[in-house]
Amino acid sequence: MNDQTMTPEERAANLKGMGCARKRVEDVRFTQGKGNYVDDIKLDGMLFGAFVRSPYAHARVVSVNKDAALAVPGVVAVLTAEDLAPLGLHWMPTLAGDKQMVLADGKVLFQGQEVAYVVAENRYIAADAAELVDVEYEELPVLTDPFEALKSDVVLREDLAGQTEGAHGPRKHHNHIFTWEQGDKDATEAVLGEADVVAEEMVYYHRTHPCPLETCGCVASMDKVTGKLTLYGTFQAPHAIRTVVSLISGLAEHNIRVISPDIGGGFGNKVGAYAGYVCSVVASIVTGQPVKWVENRMENLMSTAFARDYWMRGKIAATKAGKITGLWCHTTADHGGFDACADPTKFPAGFMNICTGSYDIPVAYLAVDGVYTNKAPGGVAYRCSFRVTEAAYFIERMIEVLAIKLNMDAAELRRINFIKAEQFPYQSALGWEYDSGDYHTAWDKALKAVDYEGLRAEQAQRIEDFKAGKTRKLLGIGLTHFTEIVGAGPVKNCDILGLGMFDSCEIRIHPTGSAIARLGTISQGQGHATTFAQIIASEIGLPADDITLEEGDTDTAPYGLGTYGSRSTPVAGAATAMAARKIRPKAQMIAAYLLEVHDNDVEWDVDRFAVKGAPERFKTMKEIAFAAYNQAIPGLEPGLEAVSYYDPPNMTYPFGAYICVMEIDVDTGEWEVRQFYALDDCGTRINPMIIEGQVHGGVTEALAIAMGQEIAYDEMGNVKTGTLMDFFIPTAWETPNYTTDHTVTPSPHHPIGAKGVGESPNVGGVPAFSNAVHDAFRPFGLVQSHMPHDHWRIWKIANGLGMHG
Amino acid sequence: MIPAGFEYHRPGDIASAIGILQEHGDEARVIAGGHSLIPMMKLRMAEMGHLVDLQAIDELKGIEVGSDTVTLGAMVTQHELITHDGLATAIPLIREAALQIADPQVRYMGTVGGNVANGDPGNDMPGLMQCLNASFELSGPDGKRSVAARDFYEAAYFTAREDEEILTRISIPVPGADVGQAYEKQKRKIGDYATAAAAVMVGNGTASVAMTNLADTPIWSEEAGAWLAGGNVDGCVAAMLDAIDPVADNRGPVEFKKHVAAVVLRRAIDRAQSRAG
Numbered sequence A: 001m002n003d004q005t006m007t008p009e010e011r012a013a014n015l016k017g018m019g020c021a022r023k024r025v026e027d028v029r030f031t032q033g034k035g036n037y038v039d040d041i042k043l044d045g046m047l048f049g050a051f052v053r054s055p056y057a058h059a060r061v062v063s064v065n066k067d068a069a070l071a072v073p074g075v076v077a078v079l080t081a082e083d084l085a086p087l088g089l090h091w092m093p094t095l096a097g098d099k100q101m102v103l104a105d106g107k108v109l110f111q112g113q114e115v116a117y118v119v120a121e122n123r124y125i126a127a128d129a130a131e132l133v134d135v136e137y138e139e140l141p142v143l144t145d146p147f148e149a150l151k152s153d154v155v156l157r158e159d160l161a162g163q164t165e166g167a168h169g170p171r172k173h174h175n176h177i178f179t180w181e182q183g184d185k186d187a188t189e190a191v192l193g194e195a196d197v198v199a200e201e202m203v204y205y206h207r208t209h210p211c212p213l214e215t216c217g218c219v220a221s222m223d224k225v226t227g228k229l230t231l232y233g234t235f236q237a238p239h240a241i242r243t244v245v246s247l248i249s250g251l252a253e254h255n256i257r258v259i260s261p262d263i264g265g266g267f268g269n270k271v272g273a274y275a276g277y278v279c280s281v282v283a284s285i286v287t288g289q290p291v292k293w294v295e296n297r298m299e300n301l302m303s304t305a306f307a308r309d310y311w312m313r314g315k316i317a318a319t320k321a322g323k324i325t326g327l328w329c330h331t332t333a334d335h336g337g338f339d340a341c342a343d344p345t346k347f348p349a350g351f352m353n354i355c356t357g358s359y360d361i362p363v364a365y366l367a368v369d370g371v372y373t374n375k376a377p378g379g380v381a382y383r384c385s386f387r388v389t390e391a392a393y394f395i396e397r398m399i400e401v402l403a404i405k406l407n408m409d410a411a412e413l414r415r416i417n418f419i420k421a422e423q424f425p426y427q428s429a430l431g432w433e434y435d436s437g438d439y440h441t442a443w444d445k446a447l448k449a450v451d452y453e454g455l456r457a458e459q460a461q462r463i464e465d466f467k468a469g470k471t472r473k474l475l476g477i478g479l480t481h482f483t484e485i486v487g488a489g490p491v492k493n494c495d496i497l498g499l500g501m502f503d504s505c506e507i508r509i510h511p512t513g514s515a516i517a518r519l520g521t522i523s524q525g526q527g528h529a530t531t532f533a534q535i536i537a538s539e540i541g542l543p544a545d546d547i548t549l550e551e552g553d554t555d556t557a558p559y560g561l562g563t564y565g566s567r568s569t570p571v572a573g574a575a576t577a578m579a580a581r582k583i584r585p586k587a588q589m590i591a592a593y594l595l596e597v598h599d600n601d602v603e604w605d606v607d608r609f610a611v612k613g614a615p616e617r618f619k620t621m622k623e624i625a626f627a628a629y630n631q632a633i634p635g636l637e638p639g640l641e642a643v644s645y646y647d648p649p650n651m652t653y654p655f656g657a658y659i660c661v662m663e664i665d666v667d668t669g670e671w672e673v674r675q676f677y678a679l680d681d682c683g684t685r686i687n688p689m690i691i692e693g694q695v696h697g698g699v700t701e702a703l704a705i706a707m708g709q710e711i712a713y714d715e716m717g718n719v720k721t722g723t724l725m726d727f728f729i730p731t732a733w734e735t736p737n738y739t740t741d742h743t744v745t746p747s748p749h750h751p752i753g754a755k756g757v758g759e760s761p762n763v764g765g766v767p768a769f770s771n772a773v774h775d776a777f778r779p780f781g782l783v784q785s786h787m788p789h790d791h792w793r794i795w796k797i798a799n800g801l802g803m804h805g
Numbered sequence B: 001m002i003p004a005g006f007e008y009h010r011p012g013d014i015a016s017a018i019g020i021l022q023e024h025g026d027e028a029r030v031i032a033g034g035h036s037l038i039p040m041m042k043l044r045m046a047e048m049g050h051l052v053d054l055q056a057i058d059e060l061k062g063i064e065v066g067s068d069t070v071t072l073g074a075m076v077t078q079h080e081l082i083t084h085d086g087l088a089t090a091i092p093l094i095r096e097a098a099l100q101i102a103d104p105q106v107r108y109m110g111t112v113g114g115n116v117a118n119g120d121p122g123n124d125m126p127g128l129m130q131c132l133n134a135s136f137e138l139s140g141p142d143g144k145r146s147v148a149a150r151d152f153y154e155a156a157y158f159t160a161r162e163d164e165e166i167l168t169r170i171s172i173p174v175p176g177a178d179v180g181q182a183y184e185k186q187k188r189k190i191g192d193y194a195t196a197a198a199a200v201m202v203g204n205g206t207a208s209v210a211m212t213n214l215a216d217t218p219i220w221s222e223e224a225g226a227w228l229a230g231g232n233v234d235g236c237v238a239a240m241l242d243a244i245d246p247v248a249d250n251r252g253p254v255e256f257k258k259h260v261a262a263v264v265l266r267r268a269i270d271r272a273q274s275r276a277g
């Protein structure tokens, strides 16, 4: 077959464009162990840095004696706050408008905090010497409970003493960071006062950690001859890191090149700036040699950004018939020793105000109080858009709690409160405009797929059997309908450190009809090189296989805000389509010139422009590309390329319906997921196979979080879950089978209608698992029990309900 | 996660290994599969100047299945315990327990000798060996001696083995054909140590019961065994609950562990009884 005989559908299929389950081009190198990660980078004369970390959660640093460490052969330098202070680098700004110590300046505020940085010829010497740095501490009272912290006389942040105004308004107490209020307090309280029914509950989403397979790290290389700093690192936002490094180091931005090589998972952990980056840059500037720093697993878990730790008190009002009339939420947010949340500037609690979820709630109020404690800083969006997992968990628990109060089926309660398809675009009570959705269709499809009625009948029988002593296993049916808000975001209200959250794509078409595209984002496993090429393939009719994708090098890629919060497809994906669409008009002119007709007499046809009414007369994009470099076309510049900086008009609102069926052993607390059904509506589906892979991975992370994964502290502020023996990462054994499904409700404002999917499974998965546990015990009187639902906590529920005789 | 420096030795026979231990005293430690020791070294909770690798000592290898006794060389890997057909027929309990240890990667490296010599209350093999009434052969500067598994464990990481001794072989009496055996373990995930684990043998009017990770040593209870031999399961469980002394940790509080210990033990007993002739 050739171009003449193929149907348009066949030609489109050959492009492997949007909708094609194209295999991931990245996997060829990853499955052969040929990826190139930060720790694979080896430069001549490279030194290694290692931190001396605080064993205490709160202590004064009385003295730091470096002598023994400096005496070790091969040790080049030992940096402390005193060394960084003259450069003004002993503190650094955080993404949340706070500042954070780079190295302990007089005191430490969490266990694992960086106290000194040892630079040595290799990592073994650095580790040995770090042991020899002699730090004298004076222990201080430890605050690990945010509610206590708000009452305590103990001042954690002495540097802020007397400051009653923080980055986000007034501070009410010396350990208070901010209060963030959304919605209508008075109206909400009025509704609560008059409602038929009000359900009230404290919903805790425990502290956990993104724990990417590859920990954080960097290699800083200062070339003293050119004055140029190259910084390789595990950065989810390389361009923003370049700007931050320039702002805090005083180096001119054009003299800084930031490169994110292959990244082994980020999940939010690699968005922020860490002490390791600053110290490595300083060490390289001072020594004139490249300096590598790579965290070990324990350092990653105890010091780089955690996630969640939200205490969400909720009140939900409804009529007797179950129509929700109002929602109230007060959240106490434990931010640790420094406020280093990665949120858009105007959103100190992220998009927590998406907590009205999928429901048409006429009035709502949200207040969030941020609090300092003696825990690690962070509060990043672990595989979710800013605080969206917390919001989804909150509302999906509150719905269940309300269902109990109303003695109603939770599936039905959801159905009668969903925003209806005809209400979109929908203005939520907490200020968002949901772009599109069809929740009822998705919900009905999901319930039917799992035979919801049948499951409830089986559950009823199981309860009978349990009561009759025939079984010790309960059956839980966990329901969730989530709505996310992703794709930050419109520059008018979303920025990070003043940088608007647009994103970018540059496409260059080569003479032979292949192309390279560069984006401001950076893949960490999402498969950008695969999917973005598919967008271009469909938009400009060149095969995806002929399109190279490059990200992560700030010297070559256009500026962008990076990859997190499911923003790559909504923002950079849109930029990609828009850049492609900028190329098309020029291609059209070239085609018309070659065909010797007027521009308006040719039309687009999959991979070519053809003369209107004479489809046998055409020029393929391949031919057009060559002509762009080969013909002197009057009125046209040579070449075929375009760049687009896309500022989205709105966020996108992916949604989904997840159902988990779980067996629970009341005697041991052991659980088994019998069935997990995930229906996602992410708008236009670019690559169904990648979507499925993202859902599988994300639900598995959700399983981990809901069923065991946590960063737990004892009352002394010691991290109790600092290794993978105690920090739960499921293996293939614990991972259930998943059934994936979908509906398609395109985003009306996105150029290709896509909404983003990478984080949906974490957002929807956690409440689905947690609700399954709760649902199993609901018939026996359980209303609320906090995650993680590990064996002993499940056992405790059963024990508390008198199930152990 | 980088251990402190050490000298590496790789002797070819037991005598040279003992010689190196004698020379360096408590500065030296043997390493078998390394899957308990190396993590401790990386955490710098174990630091030693001299590491004596036992991998090249052939005398420490091999599984011998006799009609009355099974002998395991200390360097037999946990993987070999699982894949050896004769062993699985003679004492199926060993395979059942070994399959519950860690994951395949760990079991390819981890040895039975290292598992029982380590003295970590989380290890599964010590309780198993007590249940089976195994004895450990120790070779030192003064020759060989034998210590019963039931007398070997003193406290967490403290055993009857002297610093200069190497655990060389494990001898296990083959239980009668009518004896039902079962190993039951509750853990949080693959690769985890036990929340509670039970090794049970019952049949022919005899019984033996041991439990793991519920005290600072494995717990073999003669009294529990006697109750079970007499067919009194409740008495057995009560005696065992009396003998264990769990502590609260990330796996749960004490009352949970005690409850689970009883459940796990009952399940092991059920299964062992169902297999008894």
Ligand SMILES: Cc1cc2nc3c(=O)[nH]c(=O)nc-3n(C[C@H](O)[C@H](O)[C@H](O)COP(=O)(O)OP(=O)(O)OC[C@H]3O[C@@H](n4cnc5c(N)ncnc54)[C@H](O)[C@@H]3O)c2cc1C
Pocket (backbone or CB within 6 Å): B029, B030, B031, B032, B033, B034, B035, B036, B037, B038, B039, B054, B074, B075, B100, B101, B102, B103, B106, B109, B110, B111, B112, B113, B114, B115, B117, B118, B122, B123, B124, B125, B165, B166, B167, B168, B191, B192, B193, B194
């Ligand atoms: C992720 C993970 C999960 C695990 N889960 C389990 C589990 O569920 N159950 C379980 O039982 N174990 C578990 N283990 C431990 C594993 O079984 C180890 O292999 C075992 O405990 C030690 O055996 P080894 O050969 O690796 O010994 P090594 O680590 O080399 O040595 C352990 C100790 O024993 C001493 N030693 C070793 N051999 C001898 C000898 N012949 N004579 C005298 N002293 C000796 C060493 O000096 C050292 O002190 C796990 C390990 C890991 C890494």
